[in-house]
Every structure is written in C-alpha cells, then in structure tokens.
Amino acid sequence: MRKEGLGHEFKKNKALFAMILPAFLLVLIMQYLPMSGMVLAFKAYRYDRGVFGSDWNGIANFRYLFASGTGWLITRNTILYNLLNLITSQLLAVVIAIFICEINNMIFKKVTQTVILLPYFISWVVVGVFVYSIFNYETGLINGMITSTGGEPINFYGWPGIWPVIICCFNSWKWTGYNSVIYIAAIMGIDGEINEAAEIDGANIFQRIWSITIPSIRPTLITMILLQVGRILRGDFEMFYQIVGNNGQLYNATDVIDTYVFRSLITNPDIGVTAAATFYQSVLCFAIIMIVNSVVKHIDEDYALF
Amino acid sequence: MPARKIKLSTSSKVFYVICYTVVALMAIICLIPFILLISGSFTSEQFIRFHGYSLLPGEFSTEAYKIIFKTPQRIIRAYGVSIMITVIGTFLGLLLTSMTAYVISRKDFKYRNWFSFFFYFTTLFNGGMVSTYIFYIQYLNLKDSYLALILPMMFNVFYLLIMRTFVSSIPHALIEAAKIDGAGEWRIFFTIILPLLKSGLATIGLFLALGYWNDWYNAMLYLNTETKYPLQYMLYAIQQQTQALASIASQAGIQVQNLPSSSLKLAMAVVATGPIVIVYPFVQKYFVAGITIGSVKG
Structure with missing residues (x-):
C-alpha cells in the first residue's frame, strides 16, 4: 500500500523529490551514516580493521571510563558549567533586553545594541586571544595593572578555582547580545496600549515591568531554557578549548565531555573508551530531551518543543 | 515618546539611571577586549614586556604590522x-x-x-x-x-x-x-x-x-x-x-x-x-x- 503510494507520489512530484534530494543525501551521509560508528563504544578499535572489523568487547569501554573516575568528573563538570552558563547568560539577556526596550534615546539604544551583539560575530579563536591577553602571567592586562600598583602578579593558569568564573563571564559576554535580541522581539510583541493603560492607571515603571513585560517574555524564556536543558550534557567545545586550551593543571576544574573526547581522540589510540564517552553523551542527551519534552507537554502543551 | 518627558516620577528617574548605567556598562564590557586587542597590537614589544598589555598603547609602535605586511x-x-x-x-x-x-x-x-x-x-x-x-x-x-x-x-x-x-x-x-x-x-x-x-x-x-x-x-x-x-x-x-x-x-x-x-x-x-x-x-x-x-x- 505505502510503496504504491510512494511510487505514485514520486511520479507526480519528480521535480520536488529532485529538489530535496541533495539535502537528503548530504544529511544522510554526513549525519546518519556516521551514527553507525557508535558501535565503536562496544569494540576494541583497530585502525587497520576499521570500525566494523574490530572485535567486540562488551561494556569494557564504559567500565574503564567510569572506573577511572574520568566519566563522572567530566559529566559533573559539563552539567555544572551548563547550568551556571544557562542561568547567568539568560538572566543577563533578560535584564539587558528589558532595559534596552525602555530606553528612549534612539541613538544610545542603537549604538549599545550594536555593540552588545558584536561579540556574537567573533570567532572563539579571537576570544581565546582576549582571554590570554587579559589573564596571562607575564604580560596580561590584569597582572600589568597589579604590578604597576606594586602588587604581586596572580598566576591565573595555576588557579583552577577561578576558571568557572572566567568561563561563565566569557560565555555571557559572547551570548548576551544574541539572546537579548530574542527577548527584545518578545517584548516588542506586547501591545503598546496595555502599557499606556497601565500608566494611566498610575502604575509606575517597576510595576509595569513586573506585571506586563516579564509575563510576556515567559514563554520565550521557557523555550530557551528547555533548549539549553536538552543540551545539558553537551559542552561548548569551541569555547572551552579556546579559553582553557591544553592546560593540564586546569583539567579537573574545566574538562567537559567534549574537550575530554577531543583530547583523547587526538592523543589516545584507545578510541573505544572515547567512543564510549560520546555514546553515553548522545544517548543520555536524547533521553533527556524526550523526557523533558514529554513532561512539559503534559503540563502545558504550548511550551513543548515538538 | 515625548509624552514621558513632561514629568518623571522619582521611581522613573531611579529606573532610568539604573537602566542607562547597566546598558552602558554592558556595552563597555563588550568593547573592552577589542580595545585591548587594538591597543596591544600597536604597542611596542619593549613596553609590553615590562608593563603588560594595556587599554591604551603605552608606547606606540607599528612594528607588528610592518612584519605582517x-x-x-x-x-x-x-x-x-x-x-x-x-x-x-x-x-x-x-x-x-x-x-x-x-x-x-x-x-x-x-x-x-x-x-x-x-x-x-x-x-x-x-x-x-x-x-x-x-x-x-x-x-x-x-x-x-x-x-x-x-x-x-x-x-x-x-x-x-x-x-x-x-x-x-x-x-x-x-x-x-x-x-x-x-x-x-x-x-x-x-x-x-x-x-x-x-x-x-x-x-x-x-x-x-x-x-x-x-x-x-x-x-x-x-x-x-x-x-x-x-x-x-x-x-x-x-x-x-x-x-x-x-x-x-x-x-x-x-x-x-x-x-x-x-x-x-x-x-x-x-x-x-x-x-x-x-x-x-x-x-x-x-x-x-x-x-x-x-x-x-x-
């Protein structure tokens, strides 16, 4: 039945099928076929034998990953960083969006909005250069200021505890503009008459923001949080790699699943264990998205992602 | 909105002071790394080695660009x-x-x-x-x-x-x-x-x-x-x-x-x-x- 339908449909819409074919093939080859490589997580990989010729070794790779403690450490780091970054960057974006919308001076509004979005356009490599030129021991901006006032320079690269703060700051620095654009769009969607009516009724500006602006951006905020929660086990590799680099002293404090995987992929011939880490990440991520989405759907259909 | 200019209540004044300050601060923070980058690239090597990078070139030099070009x-x-x-x-x-x-x-x-x-x-x-x-x-x-x-x-x-x-x-x-x-x-x-x-x-x-x-x-x-x-x-x-x-x-x-x-x-x-x-x-x-x-x- 279905086959007949497809054949008929294909004849009828040959051109449409042809138009979608390139993207279909690209996604099939570049995204779906590599998924077969996930079997590596259960194999003792040998390059000469390839992915499918290598021997199976059950769950030995997973056992090794978690027995060594690395699995737990990178999972914990990934989740904590994502939570920290989620809260700080969304909060800051909401505040900035509300403030920008209240600004009456058009030039000030335009210039600040442009400047705040600028970091989104900069590659993480350049952000890495920023971090280095601000925090490095010999010539960094901060240490330059400290020594010029007679203080002792701080060795940031030997102080793991400060890096969550630095990473969080640069994450917000890069994304606040982008996220605030989204919230500004939501605020602009408010009917102007509601605000006018509130003003006539004697509501002050704080009351207006609290009971009109904030409720109106709630759906957007929830969507943004859901999207981020769905990625809670995915570290932003480009950010971590450029900000921290291959700095062994900082691994305990800054290693996330993605940086661990990359480093192992490059340096460690034992790809099975690394594959186990990504397998675990992909599967768990998928499970989290499905669970969160169905819970949200259950509570309020409108907020579900799909 | 010119209507608002007529009379601002105290709470509005407080709000606008906070609002403009926070947005301006955020904009400055977004710009600082770029300023540091440009300033540092125009500072002489001697100066950087002794004083570190700074937001204004302590000792102007185009040496780095000369080498690049x-x-x-x-x-x-x-x-x-x-x-x-x-x-x-x-x-x-x-x-x-x-x-x-x-x-x-x-x-x-x-x-x-x-x-x-x-x-x-x-x-x-x-x-x-x-x-x-x-x-x-x-x-x-x-x-x-x-x-x-x-x-x-x-x-x-x-x-x-x-x-x-x-x-x-x-x-x-x-x-x-x-x-x-x-x-x-x-x-x-x-x-x-x-x-x-x-x-x-x-x-x-x-x-x-x-x-x-x-x-x-x-x-x-x-x-x-x-x-x-x-x-x-x-x-x-x-x-x-x-x-x-x-x-x-x-x-x-x-x-x-x-x-x-x-x-x-x-x-x-x-x-x-x-x-x-x-x-x-x-x-x-x-x-x-x-x-x-x-x-x-x-």
Whole structure:
C-alpha cells in the first residue's frame, strides 16, 4: 500500500523529490551514516580493521571510563558549567533586553545594541586571544595593572578555582547580545496600549515591568531554557578549548565531555573508551530531551518543543 | 515618546539611571577586549614586556604590522582559503536550504512531514564526535580535504526552519497560477520563488558565511597541510606555536628573540577579525531578523 503510494507520489512530484534530494543525501551521509560508528563504544578499535572489523568487547569501554573516575568528573563538570552558563547568560539577556526596550534615546539604544551583539560575530579563536591577553602571567592586562600598583602578579593558569568564573563571564559576554535580541522581539510583541493603560492607571515603571513585560517574555524564556536543558550534557567545545586550551593543571576544574573526547581522540589510540564517552553523551542527551519534552507537554502543551 | 518627558516620577528617574548605567556598562564590557586587542597590537614589544598589555598603547609602535605586511603571503593565502570556503559553502548551502525549505513548505507534497522529521531528528540525536570523525576519515576520505571544511556546515536545520518561515509567507496561489500557465516545478522555483526569497537568502547567507568564516574546528580536526589552513585556524596556530612565529621571523629577516611576538599575536587577531567588525554594522539587521525568526519555534 505505502510503496504504491510512494511510487505514485514520486511520479507526480519528480521535480520536488529532485529538489530535496541533495539535502537528503548530504544529511544522510554526513549525519546518519556516521551514527553507525557508535558501535565503536562496544569494540576494541583497530585502525587497520576499521570500525566494523574490530572485535567486540562488551561494556569494557564504559567500565574503564567510569572506573577511572574520568566519566563522572567530566559529566559533573559539563552539567555544572551548563547550568551556571544557562542561568547567568539568560538572566543577563533578560535584564539587558528589558532595559534596552525602555530606553528612549534612539541613538544610545542603537549604538549599545550594536555593540552588545558584536561579540556574537567573533570567532572563539579571537576570544581565546582576549582571554590570554587579559589573564596571562607575564604580560596580561590584569597582572600589568597589579604590578604597576606594586602588587604581586596572580598566576591565573595555576588557579583552577577561578576558571568557572572566567568561563561563565566569557560565555555571557559572547551570548548576551544574541539572546537579548530574542527577548527584545518578545517584548516588542506586547501591545503598546496595555502599557499606556497601565500608566494611566498610575502604575509606575517597576510595576509595569513586573506585571506586563516579564509575563510576556515567559514563554520565550521557557523555550530557551528547555533548549539549553536538552543540551545539558553537551559542552561548548569551541569555547572551552579556546579559553582553557591544553592546560593540564586546569583539567579537573574545566574538562567537559567534549574537550575530554577531543583530547583523547587526538592523543589516545584507545578510541573505544572515547567512543564510549560520546555514546553515553548522545544517548543520555536524547533521553533527556524526550523526557523533558514529554513532561512539559503534559503540563502545558504550548511550551513543548515538538 | 515625548509624552514621558513632561514629568518623571522619582521611581522613573531611579529606573532610568539604573537602566542607562547597566546598558552602558554592558556595552563597555563588550568593547573592552577589542580595545585591548587594538591597543596591544600597536604597542611596542619593549613596553609590553615590562608593563603588560594595556587599554591604551603605552608606547606606540607599528612594528607588528610592518612584519605582517612584509611577508603577507601566509595571510593572503589563508584569506584566500577562507574566502573560497565561505563563498562555495554559502552558495551551495543557500541552494540546498532554499530548495529544501520550499519542498517541505509545499502543502501538496505528501512526504513533507516525513522529510521534516528526517532533518529535525539530527538536532535531537547525533553520532557524536568520535564516530563522526572516524567515519569522515576512514569512509569518506575527508582527511586533509577542503570538503571537510565545506560539507559539515553546509546544511543546518536551524537555517532550514528560518527559511521555511520566509517561504511560507509566499502565497500558494502564486504557485498555482504559474502551474496553470504551464510553468514546470524548476521554473517556478527559480523564477518565481527565489526572487521573492531575497531577504531570506540574505539572512541565511549571512549566517552561513559567518559560520564558515569563523570556523577553525573542522580545520583543526581534518587538515594536516599548513598551506590549506583557513584564516581562523592559521590565527590559532600562530597563537600556539612559537615555531610558526619563528618562521615568520626568518621570512622577515630578523632574529626570533627580536620578534615582537606579544604584539604580533594581537596584530594577527586584528587582521583576521577586521573584516567582520567593519562589515558587521551594515548586515546587523539581517542577523537580528534571523535570530528573531529562529526563536519563534518552527
């Protein structure tokens, strides 16, 4: 039945099928076929034998990953960083969006909005250069200021505890503009008459923001949080790699699943264990998205992602 | 709103003071690294070694730029690679995205939902870095190939959803009318749909181009040959390797220890970032439009 339908449909819409074919093939080859490589997580990989010729070794790779403690450490780091970054960057974006919308001076509004979005356009490599030129021991901006006032320079690269703060700051620095654009769009969607009516009724500006602006951006905020929660086990590799680099002293404090995987992929011939880490990440991520989405759907259909 | 200027209550005054201060502070924070970068690149090496980087050049010098432009081959080549990758990738990406968005928007196309799901699923689940890397290298032979820079970023579901929004604003009656006039599907797409998608193409094209221009990750994973490096990855390599700096020194005919490496690193970053910062104000509105549309769940 279905086959007949497809054949008929294909004849009828040959051109449409042809138009979608390139993207279909690209996604099939570049995204779906590599998924077969996930079997590596259960194999003792040998390059000469390839992915499918290598021997199976059950769950030995997973056992090794978690027995060594690395699995737990990178999972914990990934989740904590994502939570920290989620809260700080969304909060800051909401505040900035509300403030920008209240600004009456058009030039000030335009210039600040442009400047705040600028970091989104900069590659993480350049952000890495920023971090280095601000925090490095010999010539960094901060240490330059400290020594010029007679203080002792701080060795940031030997102080793991400060890096969550630095990473969080640069994450917000890069994304606040982008996220605030989204919230500004939501605020602009408010009917102007509601605000006018509130003003006539004697509501002050704080009351207006609290009971009109904030409720109106709630759906957007929830969507943004859901999207981020769905990625809670995915570290932003480009950010971590450029900000921290291959700095062994900082691994305990800054290693996330993605940086661990990359480093192992490059340096460690034992790809099975690394594959186990990504397998675990992909599967768990998928499970989290499905669970969160169905819970949200259950509570309020409108907020579900799909 | 001039009406508000008449009389501001105390609470409003307090609010506006906080509001303007916070926004201005945020803008300054966003700018500081750029100022540091430019200032550092124009500071003499001597000064940086003694005092560190600073927000104003303590001792003005164009030494770093002189060295870069003395032997610009390396940068010109990296620029060339980046431009090539960006142009090819953006062009093909636009073609694929617009065709696909058009097809899945066609209500009379029976399998549109099946295809939509096929694409959307990749945002929920993927093979992860290891299987992808091994697959690309062993089975697709992408090691050290420019294709490794172009193909992975060519098609993106997020852009597809944005483009679909643009496509769905075109009335279906237009397609019907063209069909009655005897136009084939390809003709309808290229002569009627594409011209109406101009702002959508501009928006997605800019997103694609920015992605390609700023990409260093694929270059790091897949490229071995230094002459193939795109701009951002070359910049990264220079930040990392004193070796790369040494080769610049020898090309410029000076000794390594005389090389102004601290300012040179920043000058390189300026040269690599300059075009984006200069172009950005002119294309900002397209990005804002794209981000706004993308945030409205498709």
